[in-house]
Amino acid sequence: MSIALDLDHASHPARASAPARRSLVGLSKPKLREALAGIGLDEREAKMRASQLWNWVYFHGVTDFERMTNIQKGVRQTLADHFLLDRPEIVSEQVSIDGTRKWLFRFRDPQNPRLPPVEIETVYIPEEDRGTLCVSSQVGCTLTCSFCHTGTQTLVRNLTAGEILGQILMARERLGDFPAGQRPADGGLVPSGETRAITNIVMMGMGEPLYNYDSVKDALLIAQAEDGISLSKRRITLSTSGVVPQIEPAGREIGVMLAISLHAVRDDLRDMLVPINRKYPLKALIQACRDYPGLSNARRITFEYVMLRDINDSDADARELVRLLSGIPAKINLIPFNPWPGTNYDCSSSARIEKFADIVNRAGYASPVRTPRGRDIFAACGQLKSETERLRKKDREALAGV
Ligand code: SAH
Ligand code: SF4
8 A cells, every 4th residue: 555645835945936045955065154155254153154054954954044043043034034945845755565655856946946846756765774765866867778767757957966965854854863853653664773764875766876976976975974964975875877987986076885787798788778888888887897996895886787577687697797797896786677657678587586696696796686665656766757847948948037
């Protein structure tokens, strides 16, 4: 059974009538100080207020300047006159029979609130030992991997760092992860041995994170910062379909765990399944993986491999996979294909997946088969999509007043 809640839209602060105020969510500390200096705070005060704001926004989860009790009333008012601490609007929240939650979030364009809002999906997957939030980086995707539902949605736009963080902050609030927060009534969400529901973040929602590099980088650095959300970079994974030139910078500048959507071990097949392969073929991709900064047995790369019946699931494919990855500290994640309306693919049989996993295991690789989660609410890998469509250029310009 799944339930869908329709939550109150009216209370959202980022309404079209407040276009002049700028959001502070997603600004790095130096940019936050700059924004505060821009409204007349001197250097010393800007620095102090930036630290206080950071703590209120990311640690306490506060969205209203009035609640920032260690900031004088007059300053709180000035901040509220100039800035927003906005969050996405929740269009719907669905809970799967297996406890997976999916939110449809709505954002307005921060640059131009007159443009129609965009919608994206974010998923929370509770497990025994961890709670993973699957975060989106783009509305739609420019890439067209043939087995992926998101790939059928043309890219509408990149999300900003604030919108990427907004998903995390809103999920933390709904799951009761802030210090003064309320856990959901169904409870039982905090994994054993942990203090909060969200222990891990994966950039595996809608979009290709390395095609929105700057915003993803800003957001993930903020998610790691100690006096805020404070998630270790080992608990954050960025998944890419293989944007080779951005892989090294991601390791060096963001430092999170890397996952590669491999899905095929021969160029001819990968060209069809993951078309970015035509631009960055397997040889270049595998070399970028070998060169990934910080790679070691303790920090392995995860290779995702979707199991498609009679397409990429033979014993020969499994053996070639092992050969291709030899020498790379790797985990292989076998993902049973999740169907979506209109797809021509089928999932491999359980027996086939087991045989494939066995070959990979015998070669010394951990190869867990990812249990599909939230299929009943269309929250599983590759099933995410929203209704937002790209406007025609003419309409966009008219709305933007160009
Ligand atoms: N764009 C990035 C992030 C998305 S991650 C990337 O491609 O890596 C989502 C993961 O689910 C990717 O490994 C993707 O290839 C995989 N996936 C896509 N469609 C799927 C489907 N229908 N069933 C199972 N996995 C799928
Ligand atoms: Fe985009 Fe990733 Fe889906 Fe490919 S698998 S279409 S890169 S979201």
